[in-house]
Amino acid sequence: MGNSNVIIIGASSGLGAGMAREFARRGHDLGLCARRLDRLESLKAELEAAHPGIRIVVRTLDVTDYARVFEVVRGFRGDFGRLDRVVVNAGIGQGMPVGKGGFERNKAIIETNLIAALAQCEAAMEIFRAQDRGHLAVISSVSSIRGFRGGLTAYAASKAGVASLAEGIRADMLRKPRIRVSTLLPGYIRTEMNEDAPAAHTPFMIDGERGCRLLTAAILREPDVAYVPWWPWAPLAWVLKRLPLRWVVKLF
Template structure:
């Protein structure tokens, strides 16, 4: 495998808010060209204006995308791939789009759990397929899966379906990584801990939660290292990840 290159052209899904929006800011600050997509294009337009004002030398392209429309995932990714050929081609895709609106199983809210599963897992599967189609054709690239620390174990209440989908995303990524060993296509899984974002803005502050800026800075630093997996921020989530694997389920349930 060749030496790790600098990824110049980065596609981020779910870029209109939260972690995706802040990742766009971090990569723009590093001078990277961005392909941003999300359902809310008005917010993407506002973000592009901000990014170009601060970083006028980069390219920022936008497209509307609801990742539950799997045909659209392929159309958008292929369109971005063609568009960025003049800049050297897409060389990193960050599978970030997701929902956190699950409800306790059996509580009459299958609709919310189904929407979460379709967005977080089926949508991620389509993004993996579309990204790796591009990377296999190019012979290189970096696929980044944004999972969650909740993927370490089964979680109770509103987190049950969400945690299951994020565990599924992590397993998809590991399977892709196994399939691509010995190639120039790298697959990384990022496990964010408690990072403040639009998804959890109503959650009360906890001793472990960090700001969006601090948390995403740690995420981007981990992504740039291109390791197989990373728990971020490293403190306290590296040791917490080890504990979550072995602690009795009643203890883990109280962490939710």
């Protein structure tokens, strides 16, 4: 797609902010949105200083305000004249084991990571269908491969739903080659969301800068599905799908 505009939802921190830096370094115009406007404006100033040739537009967005999701995505189309790529990235992490009083937290994870992702996909695909072109990049997780225990149960379920959602949209687009839908499955990448996670529960962790560089490169290839990094997660995912659950529990 060459130099294009990239809309990143959930861009104020973590993978979203890291990907914004990587796309900016490659010369792409950016539409950045998240709840924290102060962080977005700080990131915008940083990127404009480092890459004065690109255009950056920021908007506030709480992804659980579904009407606002459509308003913001349509607004970016108005800003840029078209949408080239939308990265569905916003999400929250650690929940509680089911049945231990954490329903509200676990519900928030499902709503933010899955239902809000549906709203983002609906808003992006509405525009891509009208344009007959575009790239939807959906950030899932390697945790989508199996059910995970403890505080990751709701998170893994939400990411499994996101992966299935992206695949279903991709199936709809098989006869529309100018519209691409990618499912990205990152392994453990160090961000604010997992910086306190025990090492025993986050094997093969890589630093955020490398993770975002690899994730951005994967998105630009416009694959159907990509594990990031490929090693060890692609072969490990193949194994995880086939292991007895009692062994999976011992590994994670």
